[in-house]
Amino acid sequence: MNLFKRYFIRRSEPAVGTDLxxxxxxxxxxxxxxxxxxxxxxxxxxxxxxxxxxxCAVLAPFITAYAPTTVTDxxxxxxxxxxxxxxxxxxxxxxxxxxYAARVxxxxxxxxxxxxxxxxxxxxxxSGYVGGWIDGIIMRITDIFMSFPYIMLILVxxxxxxxxxxxxxxxxGVLGWPGVARLxxxxxxxxKQMDYVKASVVLGFRMPRILxxxxxxxxxxxxxxxxxxxxxxxxxxxxxxxxxGLGVQPPTPSWGNMLASAQSLTVLLSQSWLWxxxxxxxxxxxxxxxxxxxxxxxxxxxxxxx
Amino acid sequence: xxxYVIRRILIAIPVLFGVTIINFIIMRMAPGSPIDMLVSPxxxxxxxxxxxxxxxxxxxxxxxxxxxxxxxxxxxxxxxxMITYESVTKMIWSHMGPTVLLMGTSLILGVAIAIPxxxxxxxxxxxxxxxxxxxxxxxxxSVPSFFLGLGLIYIFSLQLHWLPSSGMTVLGGSGGVxxxxxxxxxxxxxxxxxxAGRNVRYVRSSMLEIMGQEYLRTARAKGLREFLVVNxxxxxNALIPIVTVLGMEIPILFGGAVVIEQIFSWPGIGQLTxxxxxxxxxxxxxxxxxxxxxxxxxxxxxxxxxxxxxDPRIKYSYQGAAKS
Numbered sequence: 001m002n003l004f005k006r007y008f009i010r011r012s013e014p015a016v017g018t019d020l021x022x023x024x025x026x027x028x029x030x031x032x033x034x035x036x037x038x039x040x041x042x043x044x045x046x047x048x049x050x051x052x053x054x055x056c057a058v059l060a061p062f063i064t065a066y067a068p069t070t071v072t073d074x075x076x077x078x079x080x081x082x083x084x085x086x087x088x089x090x091x092x093x094x095x096x097x098x099x100y101a102a103r104v105x106x107x108x109x110x111x112x113x114x115x116x117x118x119x120x121x122x123x124x125x126x127s128g129y130v131g132g133w134i135d136g137i138i139m140r141i142t143d144i145f146m147s148f149p150y151i152m153l154i155l156v157x158x159x160x161x162x163x164x165x166x167x168x169x170x171x172x173g174v175l176g177w178p179g180v181a182r183l184x185x186x187x188x189x190x191x192k193q194m195d196y197v198k199a200s201v202v203l204g205f206r207m208p209r210i211l212x213x214x215x216x217x218x219x220x221x222x223x224x225x226x227x228x229x230x231x232x233x234x235x236x237x238x239x240x241x242x243x244x245g246l247g248v249q250p251p252t253p254s255w256g257n258m259l260a261s262a263q264s265l266t267v268l269l270s271q272s273w274l275w276x277x278x279x280x281x282x283x284x285x286x287x288x289x290x291x292x293x294x295x296x297x298x299x300x301x302x303x304x305x306x
Numbered sequence: 307x308x309x310y311v312i313r314r315i316l317i318a319i320p321v322l323f324g325v326t327i328i329n330f331i332i333m334r335m336a337p338g339s340p341i342d343m344l345v346s347p348x349x350x351x352x353x354x355x356x357x358x359x360x361x362x363x364x365x366x367x368x369x370x371x372x373x374x375x376x377x378x379x380x381x382x383x384x385x386x387x388m389i390t391y392e393s394v395t396k397m398i399w400s401h402m403g404p405t406v407l408l409m410g411t412s413l414i415l416g417v418a419i420a421i422p423x424x425x426x427x428x429x430x431x432x433x434x435x436x437x438x439x440x441x442x443x444x445x446x447x448s449v450p451s452f453f454l455g456l457g458l459i460y461i462f463s464l465q466l467h468w469l470p471s472s473g474m475t476v477l478g479g480s481g482g483v484x485x486x487x488x489x490x491x492x493x494x495x496x497x498x499x500x501x502a503g504r505n506v507r508y509v510r511s512s513m514l515e516i517m518g519q520e521y522l523r524t525a526r527a528k529g530l531r532e533f534l535v536v537n538x539x540x541x542x543n544a545l546i547p548i549v550t551v552l553g554m555e556i557p558i559l560f561g562g563a564v565v566i567e568q569i570f571s572w573p574g575i576g577q578l579t580x581x582x583x584x585x586x587x588x589x590x591x592x593x594x595x596x597x598x599x600x601x602x603x604x605x606x607x608x609x610x611x612x613x614x615x616x617d618p619r620i621k622y623s624y625q626g627a628a629k630s
Contacts, residue, residue, distance in 0.1 A: 291444065
């Protein structure tokens with residue numbers, strides 16, 4: 001958050017004692033950010049939807065009538081007053097499971113992206129700034145990782161280390177960094193040529209200080225945009241993995257493994273309450289995140305001064 | 307040009323090498339030794355030891371890697387399945403056709419939808435068509451493919467009874483082109499939706515960037531018709547970056563095939579992958595992974611060369627770099 005703040009504030013505060021050649025547009029950059037962001041109606045709706053889902057996920061134990069693993073006395077029955085969204089084939093309340101599953105999706109999305117963004121940013125910064133043979137090696141490694149079809153590699157690794165929530169987060173996080181690394185490296189290559197970086201070098205600052213205090217804040221926006229779409233992709237990947245039975249394992253609810261029951265044609269045909277709600281929730285969540293990502297791309301682009 | 311192609315191939319070689327090393331490491335990390343699969347546990351320890359020596363499992367890892375690589379390069383031999391004892395190379399080869407058919411059709415259809423739609427929505431930015439296309443593209447990237455597949459099966463197979471829900475041909479039927487086509491429709495729709503969804507936005511933003519260029523103003527200023535401005539001057543340049551994006555579609559499609567083939571019981575690479583993962587058939591998994599990685603590297607190489615062909619700037623910048 002600190003970096004985020006700095007990114008916006010440093011653009012609005014002119015250094016003391018300099019003459020402004022042109023005046024800043026009305027208000028601070030932060031204000032501009034919200035004004036621009038609000039223009040994207042769908043993104044605002046996305047923020048709202050995500051807040052509701054996140055709130056439900058956090059407050060899950062207080063707003064659900066049943067624990068996600070409690071077996072009730074009705075099996076695979078349709079919606080009723082007692083179970084607003086029916087019960088699954090084992091007799092667990094669907095609504096409670098859906099709400100608890102939101103925790104899994106959000107944890108996977110945020111956890112995996114946090115890991116891959118951290119690895120990718122550090123490697124990208126080093127690769128772009130140091131250059132030379134270190135750059136060559138890091139870039140060849142990203143090439144190698146990007147050569148494997150992503151889902152296939154995830155499937156193979158998860159079959160070896162075993163399924164489970166924590167493993168999924170780690171796998172998606174550790175395998176997802178090459179994209180971030182390439183993006184950061186590209187940005188560093190151009191920022192490196194800026195005068196203020198040359199000034200820091202001349203001033204004799206150490207490399208970590210230049211990298212993390214001078215270069216990183218100026219490439220936060222693209223990382224943030226990339227990370228947003230990364231969260232959406234991670235949620236989709238988790239759902240696909242759990243759907244195939246290689247992700248989060250059944251007693252723990254996840255939208256993906258709840259959909260797996262629809263692989264049977266009888267469930268698909270006659271018990272739509274078992275597969276429609278989790279699918280719709282995945283779509284709403286991912287769509288919201290993608291809308292937000294798109295709005296961020298528009299509002300954070302420094303070239304865009306509308 | 308030749309210079310550039312050679313350089314590009316030279317870069318691909320260490321990557322390919324790294325892919326085989328990582329592949330081998332993952333195979334070694336897999337729990338259980340292949341020896342457990344091959345011999346019965348009743349055999350005396352000495353016999354198992356002898357078998358291990360015979361298979362080279364006692365030699366150091368790098369020697370094992372060397373032998374594995376030698377077999378692969380000289381004979382194209384990926385070893386034998388730990389479960390069915392079939393040749394992995396043969397198994398992959400026999401499952402390749404259906405997947406290529408599915409992926410190829412979806413890629414072509416997806417691009418055929420994405421390019422005109424992207425160009426149209428860029429030329430009519432903020433029109434109704436633009437909003438519709440963008441919403442569609444967001445849906446294309448946000449709806450999980452397996453959910454879309456299930457929905458299509460629900461509507462077209464279970465409710466309307468128009469199309470078959472699984473397999474490539476009717477069981478016991480004569481097969482034939484029409485039969486395969488009918489089975490293809492649903493999975494191709496799912497894959498095409500995601501290909502088109504991803505690429506419409508790339509085409510549109512690439513086109514928008516070009517539309518702001520000075521040389522388009524020049525073209526208009528000399529009185530060229532708008533149709534020619536868009537199709538001759540803008541589109542040609544806008545489509546150059548799309549070549550790279552298409553190269554990136556190949557690994558994504560490979561991954562998508564795993565899920566789609568599972569839902570529609572399509573007898574391709576994806577199903578082979580999933581069934582070998584379920585039965586922990588590591589030699590087959592590794593063979594599949596290697597073939598997939600090889601296809602991806604080849605696709606990247608092709609797109610890079612193609613890129614240089616359509617965009618002369620790349621070629622010249624490389625020549626400049628070579629001289630300096």
